Amino acid sequence: MTWPLPDHPELHEELLAAYGDPARGYHDSTHLAEVLARVEELLAMLPVPAPDAVRLAAWFHDAVYTGEPGADEEASAGLAERSLAGVVDPDLVAETVRLVRLTATHDPASDDLAGQVLVDADLAILAARPERYLEYRSGVRHDFAHVDRDDFVRGRTRVLEDLLARPRLFHTPPAQAWEAAARANVADELRALAIVRHWDTGESGAVEFVDVDGFTAGSPAVVEADAAWPAAYAELETRLRTALGPLALAVEHVGSTAVPLPAKPVIDVDLVVPDPTDEDAYAQPLRDAGFVFVLREPGWHEHRVFRGSDPAANVHVFGPDSPEVVRHRLFRDHLRAHASDRERYATAKLAAAAATDADEDVMDYNRRKEQTVREVYDRIFCADPWLAAALTGSTPARASR
Numbered sequence: 001m002t003w004p005l006p007d008h009p010e011l012h013e014e015l016l017a018a019y020g021d022p023a024r025g026y027h028d029s030t031h032l033a034e035v036l037a038r039v040e041e042l043l044a045m046l047p048v049p050a051p052d053a054v055r056l057a058a059w060f061h062d063a064v065y066t067g068e069p070g071a072d073e074e075a076s077a078g079l080a081e082r083s084l085a086g087v088v089d090p091d092l093v094a095e096t097v098r099l100v101r102l103t104a105t106h107d108p109a110s111d112d113l114a115g116q117v118l119v120d121a122d123l124a125i126l127a128a129r130p131e132r133y134l135e136y137r138s139g140v141r142h143d144f145a146h147v148d149r150d151d152f153v154r155g156r157t158r159v160l161e162d163l164l165a166r167p168r169l170f171h172t173p174p175a176q177a178w179e180a181a182a183r184a185n186v187a188d189e190l191r192a193l194a195i196v197r198h199w200d201t202g203e204s205g206a207v208e209f210v211d212v213d214g215f216t217a218g219s220p221a222v223v224e225a226d227a228a229w230p231a232a233y234a235e236l237e238t239r240l241r242t243a244l245g246p247l248a249l250a251v252e253h254v255g256s257t258a259v260p261l262p263a264k265p266v267i268d269v270d271l272v273v274p275d276p277t278d279e280d281a282y283a284q285p286l287r288d289a290g291f292v293f294v295l296r297e298p299g300w301h302e303h304r305v306f307r308g309s310d311p312a313a314n315v316h317v318f319g320p321d322s323p324e325v326v327r328h329r330l331f332r333d334h335l336r337a338h339a340s341d342r343e344r345y346a347t348a349k350l351a352a353a354a355a356t357d358a359d360e361d362v363m364d365y366n367r368r369k370e371q372t373v374r375e376v377y378d379r380i381f382c383a384d385p386w387l388a389a390a391l392t393g394s395t396p397a398r399a400s401r
Contacts, residue, residue: 025142038121057099073104116171127178137389194323205299215361225260232311243289254328276302348372
């Protein structure tokens with residue numbers, strides 16, 4: 001790592017020690033080395049008027065890191081200002097400090113070439129190889145271990161969505177070659193975050209009932225697993241595919257009857273259609289096939305529910321990108337493979353049904369077993385590195401360490 005002030009080795013060592021703090025996750029000496037390498041790569045191709053300011057800003061930009069966005073950049077800028085005073089020209093100090101502060105927003109002006117180089121180098125990790133990007137994700141979670149996991153998932157989702165909403169992630173012409181890989185990585189991380197996000201029952205907003213007046217009151221009847229459930233599902237799948245033809249992109253048996261384990265004697269089916277909001281395309285054909293349009297939940301992945309009878313069924317309509325379809329499949333397959341969680345969930349279901357009063361409904365039943373469902377999901381997620389990176393904050397070992 002090139003140090004631009006060879007006459008001041010003590011400052012060099014101080015910064016190396018800061019980035020080498022073993023408590024750090026992503027914002028460590030590996031990140032520093034990667035940013036410095038990208039800075040030199042871009043400086044070699046671009047006429048930046050004060051290249052040493054960019055180099056110094058790269059060294060100082062994460063010198064202070066506590067996981068407090070904005071405050072950390074300001075503290076790092078202050079450290080640069082104090083450390084460089086009397087060491088380099090005041091104009092170079094001022095430019096270095098300005099550039100460090102710019103890393104709080106990553107939004108340089110169109111005529112700020114120095115700022116563009118630093119910001120592009122700092123965000124170059126977004127275009128990393130998939131395995132390095134996975135390390136980056138886990139390292140970021142480590143750095144924000146003080147943040148509750150659900151708050152982290154929501155906050156990280158907002159950050160990434162804001163990045164994708166930008167017309168471009170990189171500003172300098174050479175770095176724009178990284179754009180496609182970066183957007184693919186960010187979109188992939190957003191998919192993982194959507195899968196691991198827990199939704200509280202009712203969090204999605206208002207439920208809009210369509211052909212019915214509301215949920216049926218009373219404790220749900222949970223019965224022992226029935227060997228007839230797979231055949232009942234097969235019949236339902238045939239009816240759904242016949243009714244919708246190519247609009248039925250996927251039909252899958254999910255829920256407890258698919259495991260199987262004790263359940264309400266109602267077959268849960270995930271039906272994937274091209275666009276759940278285009279109800280004109282599929283609602284009437286499903287009605288014609290004997291299904292009742294129960295409700296829509298626009299705030300929860302544009303979820304729709306249709307009810308079937310003979311056999312009794314709940315058909316959950318989602319779009320092709322819905323994370324809930326993935327969650328349902330993961331949950332089903334995990335319970336099929338893990339007897340301990342299968343038994344734990346069966347016990348929770350029976351207890352929830354027994355506790356649900358006559359004046360309550362299925363949503364109250366769902367709330368009572370929600371904690372067990374979350375615990376099972378978290379075990380599923382932590383077993384998959386792609387999903388676990390959003391949750392555990394454990395940084396994989398690197399060859400450079």
